Each structure stands twice: as structure tokens, then as C-alpha cells.
Amino acid sequence: MLNFHRFFAILHARNLEFMRDRAALSWNMAFPILVMIGFASIFSGGEQEYFKVGVMGAGEHPFLQSRYIHFIPVEGQQGLAEAITKVERHQIDLLLQLEPTHRYWINSDSAKGYAVEQILRASGGDEVVRQEVSGEEIRYIDWVIPGVLGMNMMFSALFGIGFVIVRYRKNGVLKRFKGTPVTTLEFISAQIISRLLMIVSMALLVYLTCDLLLDFAMYGSYLALFVVLVLGGFSLICLGLIIAARITSDEVASGLVNLLGMPMMILSGVWFSLEGSPQWVLYVAQIFPLTHIVDAARAVMLDGAGIIAIAPQLLILGGMSALFLLLGVWLFRWE
């Protein structure tokens, strides 16, 4: 059973330990901010070199012979909808549909869109109907911030739980607790809650600092983003528990954290979109909680999605958390 007195005693001690470890604390805070500032400065003014035009349908049109334009094929209704969103976000400059109707979409706020539209008009060929959309440009920095927030949570969760509990086991801290009336449930839940408090506070601090230093997109509700951060952080902590359950060597734990963290960082779409990747990559990405965290955070921040819209990701994260937690507790050994 959970004795709250003991639970709070362990929670308080773990929080003290974390707060007083200044080096780790500042690194946890500084690392993501430095990464984001770095990206902001590298990619500021990093305009795409070519014009990008989405093309739907197999029809012929002299515009398609134009030079210095990268034509990207678009298929299906969903593809069309996604491509229109990309026009809104300035990710492609124009979208041309040749089947079943002759239409094109253009963002009225886009300078490059205006230029490509002039080339289209000058190329002759059949008349195409103008469809106007608007929307601010989604820059790389806007796109990468939800990813970096998620990635920072992931490493903090895996190291803060996976690595720290293994170190406790190795140096006898766990054995010392085993010799007291503390139960596994009290110990583990205190570790989880302590780390969750830290991860969410850190994410909020990093978010606020970036908000002061950088200009980035946030179209959705703060509540929805907060829910994603809390549930996402929880799922990653539970994943860390599985690593922490039995290992007695902190070198092995550190290796495992990296073994799990590195592919997750690459395949969860933190740094670059997985669109167009081989199908197996997309399948593998689905097993990582970070993929769903980053998806949901991007949906909230870039598309203004509410909690209902990100319900599928939240459900998956909830399910993963429950599975990891059960496995972690079931496998847990004090020694």
C-alpha cells in the first residue's frame, strides 16, 4: 500500500538531490536553449534555393517545362489536403492540379508564390483557376522547437530514471531503502513524480526562455501543449523504469539509454520530417513514444490543434505509459 508520509519523504529527498546538483540542472536547462538558438541563427534567412511546386494529376501543361522549379508529385485527396496546408505554410510555393479540374493554389502572403504565379501565367497553356489561401510561413525553427522540447524530455527521463536508479542500486542506496518499511510502490512512484515535476518544469522554463529570446510559432492552446508535455514526459519516464528495473552496472545503463535514445531522436522526427522515408522507418517510428509526443506538440503549436484533435496521440501515449509502467514495476528488483 502507499503510505503518503513515506512517499513524500522520498519525493522531497529526490527533489533536493536534483535541485542541488547545479551542474546537471544547468545543463538540462542550457542544452535545449543553446540548440534552439543555434538553429535559429543557422536557419535565419535560410531561404530555399529553388521554387517548389506541387503537381497533382498527369495532365500536360507547358508550365511543367519551366526551369529552376522543383516539381513535387501529389496524389490522393489526403495528399491534396496536405499540399494545400504546405502552401499555407510557405513550404511549397504553389500547388497545381491538372486532374480532374485545372486549378492552382497560391498563398497571397508569399513573395515566391507571387513570382511562380507569374511564370505559370506567362507559360501559356490551358486556363487554370486561381485559389487563394493565406497563412504565415512555418520556418524550420518553428518546426524544430516542439521536437527539441520532446527530445530534451526524453533524455532527461531516460537518464533521470534509467541511469539514476541503476546508480542507486550499484552503490547500495536501494539496499538501504530495502532495509526500511518503504514499499516498491512508494519508492517508484516518488521517483516518477519527482522526475515528472522536474521534466515539466524544465520544459516550461525552456519554453519561456525561448519565447523571450526567439520568435516562434504557437497557434494552439497552452493547456493542450501542457497535457502533451505531462503525458509525454510520463510515458518516457515509464520507459526509463524498464531500463532501471534490474541492471546493476551504470555503464550498461548509460549504454542502453543511448541505444534507445539515439534511434528515437533520429526516427521520431525531431530534426527532420520523415515524409518520404521508407515504409519500415515509419512503422518503426510508431513504436517510439517520442514520435507521438512530437507529432502532438507540432499539431498544437503549428496547426493550433486542440485536445480533441490530438486525442489519438494522447491515447497512444496513455497506452504506452500503462504498458511500460506495468513492465517496469513487474521487473523491478531492489538488488
Add this chain to the structure above:
Amino acid sequence: MIEVRSLVKRFGALTAVNGVDLAIQPGCCFGLLGPNGAGKTTTIEIMEGISDPTAGEVLYCGRPLGRRFRSEVGIQFQHTALQDYLKVKDVLELFRNLYPNPLPLADLVEMCALSDFMDRETQKLSGGQRQRVLLAIALVNDPELIFLDEPTTGLDPQSRRNFWSLIRGIKSRNKTIILTTHYMEEADTLCDEIAIMDEGKIIIRGTPSDLLRQYFDDLLLQLPLSALPHPHFSLSLPHELNDGGISIRSRDVNRTITTLQQEGVDLARLHIRPRTLEDLFLQLTGHQLRA
């Protein structure tokens, strides 16, 4: 107070504890002695309820170890780190909060002489200070039964003696203490009763003085080799050569000394000592205790 019956613990092919029986009376300071690897820590950890025996049973106040056992005993483990960055007072508060009726903080500070470093973070403590904090943790719930697993190993002689005086203070409160050690002097000065373990078995038990009386009725006279009149001199008395010296067992010291004087041996560096538990161990097992 606590009793173990036919205790066996195997780790794969290795039998660490091989049929140990013990019964410890309330108020006794019981010492479990033996060289490294004798099975002391394995035995004491089974008694603490930290690990399970392969066979045999442990009874506390006549009953198997139940849920309340951990609330009622105090344990000082052999290798324990404390959470880094916690101050001594934080650690004590943490452990006080894990028990229903903890001792007041001031009592613990006094009993374990902690007042000088209560605000120090645990990773900055010296070895002796750390052991005192670990002792305070073991006492936090005011236990009647206290396990101390090699509490002074690695301490300098001064710290070791300081620690002994703390244990004497606990003894004076009529607590039952189970202590493992490989320091004979520690067992001799602290323990009311000892058992010597070797290769997983208890080879002898009793009070230190009874055991010494039972096995030895002589004193040991020790001389350096340079005390002999010349290097190839042969003593008439039975003797042993070891560590560059001569050892002579004697039931009648006056007569032995007279004989040595008559043979022209230089007695300026003669050392006479009573037999110790170390000698007993050597006699029983044929090897040194700290080997």
C-alpha cells in the same frame, strides 16, 4: 531475540552459508567473525530479511520475519552510499519519515556525535563521519535489534576507537547488537559472545574470554632473531620462527625467562602477550583471519 536454524545459502555452485545455527539473547552484543568470504555478510543479510535463504529459517521473537520486522530493526550495511547532495540533516529527516515513531533528531545527533557536520553534504563526509551517519540511520526507529555489518572496516584506528565508544553507548541502552567484523580487537572489546565462521560454517562460539581460556593456558613470548647470541644459535626451548622473530609458548613465564637468560639470549626486546582471538582463529583454521 533472533534465531537461525540450519541456514543454507547457495549462489549457483558456491555454497556461501552451509548449515548455520545461531540463537542470540536479548541485550547481547554478538560478534560474527571470520575472514573475507567466510559467509558473514550473507548470513547477516538473511537475518536482516534482505536476502532469502536457500534452506533453513530465521525466527524473530519466535516467529518468522513478518511485515513489521523492518520497522522494528536497525541495519547498517557494509557498503552503502547516501544520496549525493543531501545534507546529513536531510538524510536523517528522510529516514525519520520512513518510520512511524522515530527518535527525535537531537537524540540521534547526540548518540552518534553528528553535531559538527549536520549541514555537510553526504559526498563530502570523511569515512568515519559517513559511518556515524549510517549508524544514526540504523538507530532512527529506536530499534531493539541492530545489525552492524563490518561497521569499522576501512576506518583509521582513531575513528575506529571513536566508533567503538558509540557502540558502547548503544549497548548501555540494553539493545541487542549483531556485529560482523574481521578485527579481533573489535570483537574482544565490544562483544559479549562471538561465533567464528569459516567457509560458510560456524566453527566455534562462546564468550571471548571463555574461548581463550578453553583453548589456551599459556602466554606467548616473542623475541627478534637478533636477540640470539649468534645467528646459528639453537634454542633448547620449543619455539617457532615467524615474521623474522621467535615465538615461545610458555605456561611458566618465570622459568622460561630464566632458561633464556642462562642461554645468553638478550631480553631487552622481549615481548610477552596473552593469547588473542587471532591466535585462536589461526589455531582452528590454519590460516590468518585477514587473509
